Every structure is written in C-alpha cells, then in structure tokens.
Amino acid sequence: MLFTDPVFIFAFLPISLVLFHLARRYRSGKFAIWFLLVASAFFYGYWSVKYLALLLSQILINYLFAQQLGRSQSKRLLWLAIGVNLLLLGYFKYRNFFLENLSILTGWQFHLAALFVPLGISFHTFQQITYLTDVADGEEDVPPLPQYILFVMFFPQLIAGPIVLHREMGRQLASLAENRLLHGNSFGPGFTVFCFGLFKKVCLADNLANFVDTTFQWPLHLQFLEAWFAAVGYALQLYFDFSGYSDMAVGLGLMFGFLLPFNFNTPFAATSMTEYWKRWHITMTRFFTMYCYSPMALAAHRVVDQRNITGVRMFALCIAAPTVITFLASGLWHGAGWTFIVFGLVNGVGLLINHAWREAKMPRLPGVVAWFLTMITILVTLVYFRSESLAQAHAILKSMFLPGQIALPLWADGIASRVGLPVTFFEVFQAANFTAHYVCLLLLFAPLAILLPNPAMQPNIVRPSVTTALVMAPMLWLTLGWLGEPRTFLYFQF
Amino acid sequence: MSEWSRFFLIRLPLAVFTVGLVVQGTAALLAGVTLHRHNVDDLANAVMHDGHRYSVVLLGDSVTHNVAHEYRIGDVDEVADLTTHAFAGLPSSLFLLKRYLESGHRPQHVVLAASRGVYVDPMYKPMFNYYVGSVFKLPFEREFLRTHYSGYMNYGWRPAALSMTTNLGEPLLSLIRRPGNDIWRAPETPSLNPTLEGFPNDVSTYDQEAVNNRVKAPAVVRPEVKAILREFCELSHRYGFSLHIIWPPIEPHLQAAWKLTGKMQSITEQLAEIFKSNQTAVSIDDVVDQQEYPNFDRDLIHIRGRGWEQRYANQLTAYIHEFKKGKQQMAFAN
Numbered sequence: 001m002l003f004t005d006p007v008f009i010f011a012f013l014p015i016s017l018v019l020f021h022l023a024r025r026y027r028s029g030k031f032a033i034w035f036l037l038v039a040s041a042f043f044y045g046y047w048s049v050k051y052l053a054l055l056l057s058q059i060l061i062n063y064l065f066a067q068q069l070g071r072s073q074s075k076r077l078l079w080l081a082i083g084v085n086l087l088l089l090g091y092f093k094y095r096n097f098f099l100e101n102l103s104i105l106t107g108w109q110f111h112l113a114a115l116f117v118p119l120g121i122s123f124h125t126f127q128q129i130t131y132l133t134d135v136a137d138g139e140e141d142v143p144p145l146p147q148y149i150l151f152v153m154f155f156p157q158l159i160a161g162p163i164v165l166h167r168e169m170g171r172q173l174a175s176l177a178e179n180r181l182l183h184g185n186s187f188g189p190g191f192t193v194f195c196f197g198l199f200k201k202v203c204l205a206d207n208l209a210n211f212v213d214t215t216f217q218w219p220l221h222l223q224f225l226e227a228w229f230a231a232v233g234y235a236l237q238l239y240f241d242f243s244g245y246s247d248m249a250v251g252l253g254l255m256f257g258f259l260l261p262f263n264f265n266t267p268f269a270a271t272s273m274t275e276y277w278k279r280w281h282i283t284m285t286r287f288f289t290m291y292c293y294s295p296m297a298l299a300a301h302r303v304v305d306q307r308n309i310t311g312v313r314m315f316a317l318c319i320a321a322p323t324v325i326t327f328l329a330s331g332l333w334h335g336a337g338w339t340f341i342v343f344g345l346v347n348g349v350g351l352l353i354n355h356a357w358r359e360a361k362m363p364r365l366p367g368v369v370a371w372f373l374t375m376i377t378i379l380v381t382l383v384y385f386r387s388e389s390l391a392q393a394h395a396i397l398k399s400m401f402l403p404g405q406i407a408l409p410l411w412a413d414g415i416a417s418r419v420g421l422p423v424t425f426f427e428v429f430q431a432a433n434f435t436a437h438y439v440c441l442l443l444l445f446a447p448l449a450i451l452l453p454n455p456a457m458q459p460n461i462v463r464p465s466v467t468t469a470l471v472m473a474p475m476l477w478l479t480l481g482w483l484g485e486p487r488t489f490l491y492f493q494f
Numbered sequence: 495m496s497e498w499s500r501f502f503l504i505r506l507p508l509a510v511f512t513v514g515l516v517v518q519g520t521a522a523l524l525a526g527v528t529l530h531r532h533n534v535d536d537l538a539n540a541v542m543h544d545g546h547r548y549s550v551v552l553l554g555d556s557v558t559h560n561v562a563h564e565y566r567i568g569d570v571d572e573v574a575d576l577t578t579h580a581f582a583g584l585p586s587s588l589f590l591l592k593r594y595l596e597s598g599h600r601p602q603h604v605v606l607a608a609s610r611g612v613y614v615d616p617m618y619k620p621m622f623n624y625y626v627g628s629v630f631k632l633p634f635e636r637e638f639l640r641t642h643y644s645g646y647m648n649y650g651w652r653p654a655a656l657s658m659t660t661n662l663g664e665p666l667l668s669l670i671r672r673p674g675n676d677i678w679r680a681p682e683t684p685s686l687n688p689t690l691e692g693f694p695n696d697v698s699t700y701d702q703e704a705v706n707n708r709v710k711a712p713a714v715v716r717p718e719v720k721a722i723l724r725e726f727c728e729l730s731h732r733y734g735f736s737l738h739i740i741w742p743p744i745e746p747h748l749q750a751a752w753k754l755t756g757k758m759q760s761i762t763e764q765l766a767e768i769f770k771s772n773q774t775a776v777s778i779d780d781v782v783d784q785q786e787y788p789n790f791d792r793d794l795i796h797i798r799g800r801g802w803e804q805r806y807a808n809q810l811t812a813y814i815h816e817f818k819k820g821k822q823q824m825a826f827a828n
Contacts, residue, residue: 188498210620425798433532464501469509474658476510477517481656 001046003248004202006483012043017255029179033146036154036256043155044119051118058088059152062128063145069135070142078136082129089125093117097336115336120159122333124152126287131166133291140166147173156252160245162263162283172258181257189459190254192468196455197247199475202482204445205241211438212237212386218427219392224406226428227399229438231379234386236445239268242281243454250456262456268449271370273350273377284333288326296322319355324348334385339393343384350377409435514655517662521654524665529629531664533559534582536673538629541576541594543675548574550814551594551735553587554607555580557742557796558810564800565684565807568814574601574677580612581621582629584722585639589630591726595733603817604730607740607810609795610752610761611708613715619645628660638725642718684804684811691799708748713757715764723765727772738817739765741780743787743797743806777817781809 001008016039024032045052065081068074090098092115099110131151134140143151143166151169152158172182215222215230222230246263253260263282270276277285300317303309309317324345331344365373380397387393408416409426416423429435455462462468529535550573552562559577567573576590591604617626627639627646639646654661730737741762744752752758762778769776787806790798797803 185498188501191502464497464505466505466509469501469505470513472506473509473513474655477513477653477655478658481658 001043003245003252004198004483009198009483012039013252013255020256024176024179024181029176030146032179033150033173033176037146037150040150040153040155040158044153044158047119054118055124055153056149058085058125058128059149062132062152063142063148065132066135066142066148069132073136073138075136078132081132085125085129085132089121092121094332094336123161123163124158126284126333127163127165128152130163130287130291134166140170143170143173144177147177154253154258156249156256156258157260160242160249161281162246162249162261163287164260164283165286168261169258176257183254183259184257186254186257186259186459188464189462190251190256192251192462192472193254193455193459194248194251195472195475195479197244197249197251199479200240200244200247202244202479203475204448205237205239205244206482208233208237208240208441208445211434211441214434215428216386219387220395221427222396222399223409223424223426223429224399224403225408226426227396227403229442230396230428231383231400232442232446233438235268235379235382236442236449238382238385239264239449240445247454247456250459254459262454264454265457266450266453268375268378268446269371269451270374271367272374273347273354276374276378277347277351284330288330292329293322293326296325315356315359319359320352323351323355327351338390339384339387342390342393343381346377346381346384350381514653517655517658518653521661521665524662527665527668529664530668530671530673532625533563533678534578534586534625534629535668537576537578537586537590537677538593540673540675540677541574541590541599542597544574544599544677546571546574546677548572548599548677549601549818550574550603550605551576551591551601552605552607552810553577553591554605554740554742555583555609555612557609558607558806560796561803561806561810562680563678564680565682565804566680567807567810569811573814574599575680576677577607578625580609580615581618582625583617584608584612584719585617585626585630585635585643588638588722588725589632589635592634592729593632595729600733601735603738603814604726604735605738605740605810605814605817606726607742609742609744610713610758611711611795613719613761613765614713615711616716617643623647638721642721684807686808688801688804688808690801690805709751709755709757713755713760715761715768720768723768724772727769727774730774736817737769737774737776738813739776739778740810740813741778741782743782743802745790745795746786746788749782779813781806781813 001012003009016036020032020035020039023035041052041056044055061084062081065077065084069077069081096112096115099112102108103110131140135142142148147170150173151164151166154164154169157164175182212230212233215226215233218226243264250260250262261283263284265279265282267276267280270279297318300322304314304317327344327348328341329344331340331342331347334340334343364370379400383396383400384390384393387396405422405424407422407424408419409429409432410423411430411432413423429438528539530539548571550568552558552567552573552575554562554577556577556579559575559579561567562573562575562577567575574594576587576594578586578590587606587608594601622643622645630636630639726737729735741758749758758780765778766776787797787802790796797806
C-alpha cells in the first residue's frame with residue numbers, strides 16, 4: 001500500500017488511527033501495540049503476504065540473536081547475525097548482479113531468474129543491524145517481542161525509512177506499553193506535516209516525473225540543454241519524492257504519537273559535499289557514519305598512532321579510505337548495479353576533495369561558488385543514480401559537459417538567430433509547449449527546494465492558525481485533484 | 495475546545511470551503527473562455543468559424559501534421575488542414591470533421607492520412623483527457639466517448655478546485671494566447687524539387703528494438719476505431735463527400751518487417767471490410783509504394799528533414815489532384 005493510495009488515505013489510515021486510540025483508551029497500551037502490529041502487518045501484507053512471512057521470520061531470527069547478544073555481547077555472534085542479515089539482503093537484492101559479474105569474469109553461464117525484491121528490505125535490514133550492534137555494545141536492552149516487532153514493522157517507517165535507531169523508538173514503545181504516549185498531543189502537527197509531504201509527492205514530484213521520464217528515455221541523444229534539464233529535473237523530482245515520503249512518515253508517526261527522525265534539511269542549500277550529506281537522507285548518512293565510517297576511521301587512527309604515520313598517508317588511511325569505502329557501500333545499498341557504485345564513488349571523491357581542501361587549509365570559497373560546485377557534483381552523481389547503465393550516464397554527462405555545440409531547438413530559430421546560436425533537432429524539446437512547461441516547472445520548483453524548510457524537522461512549531469489553514473486549503477484541493485494518478489515512490493526500489 | 499480542535503473543526507474546513515468557493519466562482523467566470531492550450535483546441539474552435547471554402551479536408555496524425563503545418567498541401571485555399579496527432583487520435587479527427595460539416599462547410603473530399611498505429615494501438619491514457627476529453631464536449635462527442643472509450647471520464651461534476659489547472663490556469667493562459675478563428679494555413683509552398691537530406695552519420699535513426707516493438711504490436715483494428723470509421727461512412731453519405739485513406743510514409747526497415755508478417759495487408763483488409771459493410775466508396779493508398787522515405791526520426795514514424803517533408807507534401811498534393819480529377823480508383827463502390 002502506498003501512502004498516496006486513496007485506499008490508504010481514506011480507509012486504512014483513518015480506521016487504524018481511530019482503532020489505535022480507542023484501543024489505548026479503552027483497553028491498554030499493550031493492546032494498542034498489538035493492534036499497531038496487526039495494522040502494520042496488514043499494510044505490508046497488502047502488497048505481498050509471502051514477503052510478510054519473510055519479514056516476520058527475519059525479525060524473529062534477529063530477536064533471538066538479540067537475546068543471545070544481550071547475554072553474551074559476543075562479537076563473533078554479532079558478525080554471524082550481521083552476516084545472516086546481509087546474506088538475506090544479498091540473496092534478494094544482489095543475487096543477479098553478483099552472478100552477472102561473475103559470469104563476465106569467469107565466462108560461466110548462470111540462469112538468472114527475475115528478481116523480486118521484498119519491499120523496503122534494505123531499510124528494515126539496516127535498522128535491525130543497527131539494533132544488533134547496539135545490543136552487542138551493551139547500549140540497548142532487549143525489549144519484549146511485540147515492542148521489537150513494532151520497532152521494525154511500524155508501518156510509517158517500514159518500507160522507505162527513515163532508518164530509526166532503537167534508542168529513538170525503544171523508550172516511546174516502552175512508554176506506550178504503559179499506556180503513555182510521549183508525543184501524544186501531536187496529531188495536529190502530524191496531520192499538517194503529512195499533508196505537506198503528500199503535496200510534495202503528488203503535486204511536485206509526480207508533475208516533474210512526466211518530463212524527467214521523457215528526457216531519460218533518450219539518454220544517448222540529448223542535446224546540451226536537454227541533458228542539463230534532465231539532470232536538474234531528476235534532482236528535484238527525487239528530492240520532492242523522497243522528502244515528501246519522509247515528511248509523510250514523520251507526520252504519520254506523530255498522528256500515532258511517535259516522533260520519528262527527519263530525513264531532509266533543505267539539502268540543495270548545501271555549500272559543500274559534507275554539508276550536503278548532513279542534509280540529504282540524514283538517517284542513512286547517520287547509519288553509514290556510525291556503523292561503517294566511524295569503526296573504520298577509528299581502526300585506522302589506531303594504526304596511525306601505533307606506527308606514527310603522518311601527512312598524506314595519514315589522510316589516506318584515516319579519511320580517504322573510510323570515506324570512499326563507506327560511499328561505495330552506500331552506493332551499493334541503493335541498488336544492485338554499477339551505476340549505483342559509481343554514484344557512491346563520485347560522492348566519495350567529492351567528499352574527499354572537500355576534506356582535503358579543508359585539511360590543506362585552502363581559502364574558503366565564496367558561498368555562491370561553493371554552492372555551485374556542490375550542486376554540479378550532486379547533479380553528476382544523480383545522473384549515475386538515474387541512468388540504467390554507465391554508458392547512458394556517460395552519454396548524458398558528455399552532453400552536459402562536452403556537448404560539441406550548443407544549439408537551440410528548431411522552433412526557437414528566432415531566438416537562436418538573435419543570440420547567434422545554431423538550431424538543431426531536439427529529441428525531447430521538439431515541441432515548444434512541452435519545453436515551456438518543463439522550464440516553468442523547474443523555475444517554480446527549484447526555489448521551493450532550495451528555500452523551503454522541511455516541515456518534518458520541527459513539526460511542533462506548526463501552529464493551528466488561520467494562516468496554516470489558508471496555506472493548507474489550496475494544497476489539499478490540489479493534492480486531492482492529482483491524487484488519482486500517483487506514481488510509485490522512487491525510493492521503494494532501494 | 496483546544497486550538498487544534500478549533501483548527502480541525504472550524505478553521506481548516508472554513509479555509510477549504512472558501513478556497514473551493516473562490517475557485518468555483520472564478521472558474522464560472524472563465525467558463526466561456528475558448529481554450530487554446532494546443533492545436534487541437536485551436537482546431538476545435540476554428541472548424542466552426544473558418545469562412546474559407548475548402549474543397550478538401552485533410553485529417554491525420556502527426557506524421558502528416560508535421561508536414562501540413564509547415565508546407566501547403568494542394569493549391570491555395572484548396573485543403574483545410576485538420577490534422578492532429580496520436581494523442582488526440584481518430585476521435586479528434588471524427589469530431590473535427592463533424593463540427594466542420596455541421597457548421598455549413600461542404601468539402602467534396604476528405605483525406606485521412608494517419609499511420610497504421612492510430613488504427614490498432616490503444617490511445618495513450620494519460621493524455622486522453624488533455625487532448626480529447628477536455629476539448630470535445632458537445633453532446634454527441636460526450637456520448638460517443640462515453641460509449642466507446644472505457645477510460646473516458648466526464649469531470650463536469652467535480653468541484654472546480656479539484657482541477658485548478660484545467661479550470662483556472664488553462665483558461666487564463668488561453669486569454670493570453672489567442673490564435674484567431676481560422677484554420678491554420680501553412681506558411682510555405684513546398685519546393686517541387688526539394689533537396690533531400692542524406693542519412694545522418696550516426697546510427698541513431700535506426701533502432702532495431704523500436705522496429706521489433708512495432709512489429710510485435712497487434713494489428714487488429716480496435717473496436718472504437720471501427721465505430722469511428724462507421725461514423726465517417728455515415729457522414730460521407732449524409733454530406734456527400736468521398737473518403738480517401740492514405741498510409742503516410744513509413745521507415746523502410748519497419749515497412750519490410752510489417753510486410754513480412756502480413757500485418758500491413760491485414761490492416762488494409764480490415765478497413766476495407768468496414769467500409770464495404772457500410773456501403774461506402776473509399777480509396778486506400780500507400781504513398782510508400784510510390785517513393786521511398788528513408789529519413790526518419792528515431793521513433794521510426796516521423797519523417798526527418800525538410801526535403802523529405804516537402805516530398806511528402808508534394809505527394810499528398812498530387813494525390814488530392816488525382817482524386818479531384820476522378821482518376822483515383824475507388825476501392826469499394828456502392
């Protein structure tokens with residue numbers, strides 16, 4: 001079930017909200033937890049009952065691991081538990097990618113059955129790995145089973161994050177078991193944040209999708225202008241899509257009385273790659289920083305201290321290697337393909353340059369220049385992210401940066417002759433009204449992406465004022481009008 | 495009552511209602527504005543107001559439209575160009591012709607120059623309302639669409655605020671863009687001996703996958719198209735024009751593949767059967783039988799290059815003159 005599905009909005013959500021609060025009021029907190037479990041299972045099982053069984057099995061196995069880890073805090077057992085989770089993830093998500101590449105390397109032939117990736121497997125697998133690690137480190141206790149299952153399966157965050165740490169949810173769930181909601185008066189802000197998220201997804205991201213999809217249909221034939229519009233359009237579409245989803249998740253959480261972490265903080269306002277990754281998909285960055293980068297960097301620092309390594313070698317060991325490895329892993333987490341690995345690599349290299357610049361105490365760049373360079377790097381990474389193959393990505397990047405000639409479409413010959421540019425055939429921009437529509441959307445949406453703060457960051461500052469009502473009213477009309485034709489969320493495939 | 499209760503019970507509903515009411519009122523004020531969002535809108539209006547006495551009506555999809563929009567087909571004031579494109583499809587051709595005839599125009603010939611795909615492919619649903627449903631709203635048109643197009647939705651009952659783009663944005667923009675009440679007249683006369691562009695150096699004009707996809711596509715004339723063709727026959731009888739079907743140029747690889755599978759012949763035969771059963775004399779001709787067109791866009795449908803476009807324009811003109819001289823064989827006589 002999608003958050004934009006009318007069945008979800010007009011049936012599942014109101015029914016589950018009413019029943020949840022009734023359960024809490026007239027029965028008990030524990031009963032409300034069981035109710036939320038059933039609702040979440042229905043939410044996931046609505047898509048596939050088979051994979052609901054898989055998810056529940058994974059959760060139960062991890063719960064057993066957690067109980068053992070809570071007793072022994074054995075590192076071996078932790079690695080075994082992480083290995084089991086990664087194997088599961090690998091089997092469902094990376095099997096074909098691995099076999100394809102093995103086939104290329106060895107010449108062996110494999111039968112590649114079509115992959116059907118369980119919804120949100122990357123998200124809930126990582127969420128459980130963080131929990132197991134925290135238990136092994138003695139930082140988290142093992143909660144009762146229903147609370148653990150709900151920690152993983154709570155439907156607002158089940159299929160596309162945010163990646164929640166147990167320390168964020170554990171106390172809230174324990175409190176609910178005692179029939180107290182730590183954020184019990186947040187229905188209003190939650191509803192508002194949910195509506196903003198829905199608006200972003202349905203009215204902004206999906207409106208751009210038609211244009212972006214058309215552009216990416218012709219990756220090998222794009223002219224200079226088309227290629228840039230493709231990259232910028234996709235960046236905006238992905239942002240509104242995923243941040244809209246994340247806002248909805250936070251809003252839903254609040255409606256049930258749970259505070260989930262926010263995922264976005266106007267990332268396109270970032271003036272460095274470091275800042276960008278602190279603002280984009282924040283819970284994923286946090287996961288990779290805490291559970292991948294930091295342990296590696298810590299180990300590297302120990303080696304550096306023991307062997308007295310300094311200068312460039314120290315930079316390479318303590319910063320460059322952990323950064324690049326972390327981003328390669330992050331790229332691979334996003335998808336089973338070389339485009340995703342290169343996406344991670346380019347991000348890693350971008351961050352390295354950022355770190356090196358700072359380490360070398362180079363002069364600080366003017367804000368506009370820094371922003372521009374950051375955005376160019378981001379656009380390059382997102383071209384890899386969106387393209388179906390490296391060849392396609394390289395063709396688009398070539399059109400963007402080495403276009404040969406810069407020309408205007410045939411219909412713009414009047415402008416072209418005035419500005420002294422040639423005209424040529426444009427695959428995507430062959431029609432003036434299509435192009436004008438696309439340009440208008442980008443001009444309208446880009447400032448929104450850069451300037452508007454994410455409502456999920458501080459939901460409690462939303463006031464039930466007349467202004468809020470007047471802002472929300474047209475948004476609700478627009479959203480309802482567009483709701484009939486929602487597309488799937490881009491991040492569901494990860 | 496808490497602030498949030500007041501918000502949900504009073505402020506927000508009141509704001510939603512007010513915005514809805516304002517939009518409804520504005521939409522009512524703009525309801526009389528003739529839409530000019532695209533050329534189908536322009537044509538839907540122009541066919542009822544144009545004062546020229548064209549003896550031939552040209553209908554068709556974008557292959558023909560791209561050419562006729564740029565280069566004059568026939569002599570001056572001879573051909574009314576009512577071509578559209580596949581998103582507007584054959585329903586737009588039928589409705590435009592019907593409006594044209596019912597406005598008092600009496601052409602002697604109607605030429606339908608649309609690609610085979612228009613007859614056998616389903617219409618593209620996301621664009622259907624934009625190019626057909628929201629353009630053609632006369633009683634006959636609505637009834638026809640309701641009967642034959644399952645995806646057709648009459649959004650007339652919905653509050654205007656649910657379609658602000660359609661009810662506010664598009665009429666307001668249409669007030670700015672006013673193309674006039676005449677049917678578009680191509681600005682250029684095609685050269686009789688145009689310079690024909692060579693193949694581009696890259697291989698981009700030929701895409702085997704696109705050929706395969708088109709070859710695999712079904713070749714059964716769709717039921718709704720049959721209904722449209724029956725309407726054409728009926729109009730032909732009532733208004734006394736003769737109907738001519740022309741297959742526009744087609745990419746040679748695709749043509750060869752389609753010929754091999756027998757699909758080209760099959761579509762022609764299915765159309766012939768419809769006209770025969772409706773006792774209507776129609777000629778069906780393929781321009782590629784006369785001259786080859788090797789230069790196409792990557793979609794293998796649209797002709798590429800001004801020279802080739804002019805060649806097609808000249809060929810259409812020649813055909814029309816043959817019809818008028820009565821030289822053309824009518825395939826299915828009464």
